[in-house]
Amino acid sequence: MLSTKNLSSNIVLGQLYALWLREIKVFLRERSRLVASTFTPLLWLSVIGSGLGSTNLQIGTDYEKFIFPGIICMSVIFTSVFFGSYIIWDRKFDFLKSVMVAPSSRTTVFVGKTLGGMTTSLFQVAIVLVLGIALGINYDALSLLQILSIVLILSFCLTSLGLTFGSYIESLEGFQLIISFVVFPLFFLSGALFPIDNLPAWLKLITLIDPATYSVDALRNSILNLGTYSFEYDLAVLLLFTFIITIIGILSFRRMKAV
Amino acid sequence: MITVKNLVKKYADFKALDDLSFEVNENEIFGLLGPNGAGKTTLIHILATLLKPTEGGAIVNGFDVLHNANKVRQSIGVVFQAPSSDDILTGYENLKVHALLYGIPRKLREKRISEVLELVGLGDRKNDQVKKYSGGMRRRLEIARGLLHHPKVFFLDEPTLGLDPKSRETMWKYIKKIVREEKVTIILTTHYMEEADMLCDRIGFITNGRIIALDSPSKLKQEIGGDIVKITFSDRVPLDKDFTKFDFVHKVERKENSVIIYMEKVNSNLHMLIKDLDDVQTIEYKKPTLNDVFLKLSGDYLSGDSPEGGFMQRYAQYKKS
Ligand SMILES: Nc1ncnc2c1ncn2[C@@H]1O[C@H](COP(=O)(O)OP(=O)(O)O)[C@@H](O)[C@H]1O
Ligand SMILES: [Mg+2]
Numbered sequence: 001m002l003s004t005k006n007l008s009s010n011i012v013l014g015q016l017y018a019l020w021l022r023e024i025k026v027f028l029r030e031r032s033r034l035v036a037s038t039f040t041p042l043l044w045l046s047v048i049g050s051g052l053g054s055t056n057l058q059i060g061t062d063y064e065k066f067i068f069p070g071i072i073c074m075s076v077i078f079t080s081v082f083f084g085s086y087i088i089w090d091r092k093f094d095f096l097k098s099v100m101v102a103p104s105s106r107t108t109v110f111v112g113k114t115l116g117g118m119t120t121s122l123f124q125v126a127i128v129l130v131l132g133i134a135l136g137i138n139y140d141a142l143s144l145l146q147i148l149s150i151v152l153i154l155s156f157c158l159t160s161l162g163l164t165f166g167s168y169i170e171s172l173e174g175f176q177l178i179i180s181f182v183v184f185p186l187f188f189l190s191g192a193l194f195p196i197d198n199l200p201a202w203l204k205l206i207t208l209i210d211p212a213t214y215s216v217d218a219l220r221n222s223i224l225n226l227g228t229y230s231f232e233y234d235l236a237v238l239l240l241f242t243f244i245i246t247i248i249g250i251l252s253f254r255r256m257k258a259v
Numbered sequence: 260m261i262t263v264k265n266l267v268k269k270y271a272d273f274k275a276l277d278d279l280s281f282e283v284n285e286n287e288i289f290g291l292l293g294p295n296g297a298g299k300t301t302l303i304h305i306l307a308t309l310l311k312p313t314e315g316g317a318i319v320n321g322f323d324v325l326h327n328a329n330k331v332r333q334s335i336g337v338v339f340q341a342p343s344s345d346d347i348l349t350g351y352e353n354l355k356v357h358a359l360l361y362g363i364p365r366k367l368r369e370k371r372i373s374e375v376l377e378l379v380g381l382g383d384r385k386n387d388q389v390k391k392y393s394g395g396m397r398r399r400l401e402i403a404r405g406l407l408h409h410p411k412v413f414f415l416d417e418p419t420l421g422l423d424p425k426s427r428e429t430m431w432k433y434i435k436k437i438v439r440e441e442k443v444t445i446i447l448t449t450h451y452m453e454e455a456d457m458l459c460d461r462i463g464f465i466t467n468g469r470i471i472a473l474d475s476p477s478k479l480k481q482e483i484g485g486d487i488v489k490i491t492f493s494d495r496v497p498l499d500k501d502f503t504k505f506d507f508v509h510k511v512e513r514k515e516n517s518v519i520i521y522m523e524k525v526n527s528n529l530h531m532l533i534k535d536l537d538d539v540q541t542i543e544y545k546k547p548t549l550n551d552v553f554l555k556l557s558g559d560y561l562s563g564d565s566p567e568g569g570f571m572q573r574y575a576q577y578k579k580s
Contacts, residue, residue, distance in 0.1 A: 008362075010362075011362035014359045014360075014362055015359060015360050015362070017359060018355075018356045018357070018358075018359030018360050019356075019360075021352075021355075021356060021359075022345060022348065022352075022356050025347065025348055025352060026345065026347050026348070029347050030347070093341065093342070093343065094339045094340075094341045094342065094343030095343050095344075095345060097309060097337075097339055097343055098337070098339065098343040098344075098357070098401075098404070099360065100309055101307050101308065101309060101332055101335065101337050102332060102357065102360040102361055103329050103332040103333045103360075103361065103362070104360050258304075258309040258310070259304050259309045259310055
């Protein structure tokens with residue numbers, strides 16, 4: 001495999017910028033994705049939020065507010081995993097080949113993609129945060145900083161996860177499998193929609209290996225003061241997951257077939 | 260410029276490339292000519308470091324494709340068979356992304372982008388999204404993209420596949436211009452005989468993963484042994500020796516009720532050939548094309564399937580009265 005040693009860091013930065021730029025332009029020009037990313041969270045907050053909110057749950061706040069951190073994470077989960085697994089498309093159409101014949105290392109391409117995923121997630125989350133104001137949620141400087149950090153880390157983690165799966169899957173149908181077996185479980189088992197404290201033991205065990213669980217909990221801590229664990233604990237576990245998944249992702253990406 | 264040695268690529272038990280060895284000289288246009296599935300794309304992928312050979316190896320611009328992939332990548336430009344530009348981006352943006360990937364310094368970047376855009380005649384369309392380009396324009400953009408970093412070797416995988424005849428001719432014009440202005444060694448693959456004939460200094464015929472002949476187009480055509488005459492008989496077909504007794508006849512092949520004769524100087528010798536023949540129904544004559552060379556080499560001339568259609572370049576009908 002290629003090493004980046006003999007390329008000056010300037011060139012690597014330029015390459016990262018190139019890959020990032022491409023992703024952002026594609027994202028901004030695909031109107032349908034922008035529209036969908038505004039309406040999906042709105043739909044969840046209003047329909048699920050007020051629908052389930054009218055039942056009697058013991059959660060210590062309005063149900064809409066309770067799921068709000070979960071909806072932020074939902075945006076990040078969907079955006080990032082999709083983003084990563086778009087690599088299947090890039091490979092199907094010859095775009096990835098044209099990147100692979102350039103003298104850039106696979107690791108650079110991997111990181112360029114995750115940067116794109118993080119930026120896209122930020123766009124989406126910004127929209128959700130504005131919706132939050134309408135729900136009566138107040139942010140201060142600290143909570144905004146905490147939200148920003150969690151969103152960026154979770155997004156890095158899950159874009160890597162998407163790239164990992166994407167680098168093993170060759171057919172476009174595989175994309176559907178990723179949606180069913182990765183995206184939905186990550187979301188539903190994260191405690192985004194219900195408190196995880198009272199879950200049966202076996203289910204609770206599964207939520208513990210979902211990085212989104214700690215993100216939802218961290219955001220609930222910083223926005224609503226309602227976490228199961230402490231913010232610091234959530235952050236530490238999330239970083240650990242991200243580290244492991246990124247390593248696996250880069251290794252998978254380097255052994256991926258270019259054609 | 261390129262040395263390929265005992266290259267083998269297997270997919271499971273299937274040999275897509277079967278012990279290939281050949282060389283490509285500096286500043287020539289080398290054509291890989293062969294039918295679909297011959298192994299052309301597989302070979303390009305290996306030379307471009309995207310695919311690992313099962314056995315053997317290759318040197319490109321002095322660098323080993325297996326052990327010095329990064330140096331090879333800096334030396335080459337590639338236009339893939341399938342479109343590989345981003346159609347949501349503009350032509351200019353596609354080039355900018357690649358200029359950055361190749362680490363072209365900021366000062367040179369804009370100048371070089373304008374240069375290659377001019378080279379392929381897309382200067383005035385650079386701010387249009389690629390999805391608004393025609394197939395030929397898109398291919399030309401990819402050529403421009405491949406040339407950005409001044410590669411020494413340029414691979415073009417079926418550059419005119421799927422283009423209408425007019426765009427194909429435009430493409431030929433640009434390919435010739437590139438050789439003149441950019442001083443690159445070009446390897447192009449095609450399954451169009453006349454394209455290879457027209458553009459290439461040397462041609463390697465590739466089929467079933469093997470190169471079955473390699474030479475300049477004119478030498479290849481000479482090899483077939485002069486002009487080709489096909490005589491069809493209404494009744495009895497004469498014996499081979501009725502033809503081979505003449506010195507100017509190189510070779511005779513039979514097919515149902517006709518014979519195909521490879522001979523010299525058809526204009527002056529034809530009347531000798533047919534003087535004593537009875538029952539001649541038609542006589543067809545043509546100059547050999549690469550098509551004939553290919554069909555003869557791949558051994559199915561007699562089946563009469565010519566991929567380019569049309570046996571005749573010139574058609575003459577003769578009836579003995
Ligand atoms: N990934 C692959 N797996 C299995 N067989 C392949 C693969 N890629 C190509 N082949 C086979 O290798 C042969 C050569 O293909 P290719 O190089 O694309 O031919 P060409 O470009 O000359 O049309 C074909 O028979 C094709 O089916
Ligand atoms: Mg091909």
